[in-house]
Amino acid sequence: MQIEINLNGKKVSIKVKKNEMLADTLRAHGVYSIRKGCDTACCGLCTVWVEEKPVLSCAFLSLKAQGKSITTLEGLQEEAEAFAQHLVAEGSEQCGFCSPGFIMTVLAMKRELKNPSDEEIIHYLTGNLCRCTGYLGQLRAIKKYLGVAQHEFCR
Template sequence: MKKHEITMKVNGEVRSVIVEPNDVLLDVLREKLGIKSPKIGCERGDCGACTILLNGRTVRSCLVLAIEADGCEIVTVEGLGETLTPLQQAFLDNNAFQCGFCAPGMILTATELLQKNPTPDDDEIKEGISGNLCRCTGYQPIVDAIRTVSRSGKSGGRGKSGRSGRPHE
């Protein structure tokens, strides 16, 4: 297998690394770049523990080859900032984690959700994080945490997304 040098902007810093085509992005982040917050949970996209932001959108880094990410921008929980984001603070305040293993992925997924929709209602929150499995909390404190941040936005929940099911012309 040919080796390739790829360059990514990882948590704000441009980093180059040598990879093989079959190297998975999750493994490269963890083993070659030392970024440990994306976790190995199922390695088939089911659990969300390996969630990262790739060019601003959450992806399962277990389902991305490292070489595909050449030239991309990656953000993990380590890169959210040196002080806690309001969302992280809300996770802390609400005990929105227990073992903590799903927390990095959950926080990134909720971060993207709130970027797209700053005032989600509970259904939208649940839908938004439904791809991230948590076995400890029963999710309620996570939903509570996200709702806290949601309410700190401009307006309250906006109700069920979309318009009513009118016919289309």
């Protein structure tokens, strides 16, 4: 079946199998930032935005994406780079394999939460697994990126 989606601001028409999941559809379409890490909808690596909301593309039936707007890291390169600078400055990208899904979630969080506390940041990102960094460097990077650290310092 054919689906029409708005992929990173461009209308595209893609042929999909009926039982295909969005992660596979997008990768086959050359969207290489999509990574799959688990097969059981619980690692967060494949996170993309559907209608601006972060979802697991491995658990999202492609047919249900018909007519929807899909955003991947390729569509947010400038913002992604701005955050990645902080991540890389901390050394907390490590193997980098989970970074795309992680950054998609961080950028969604930035839109959704105002001045989040450490606890709120951690809660929002619990669904993003990482085996390399131990998460702490990621938190340092996020706080610097969001200016939260600075904000607290001023108070």
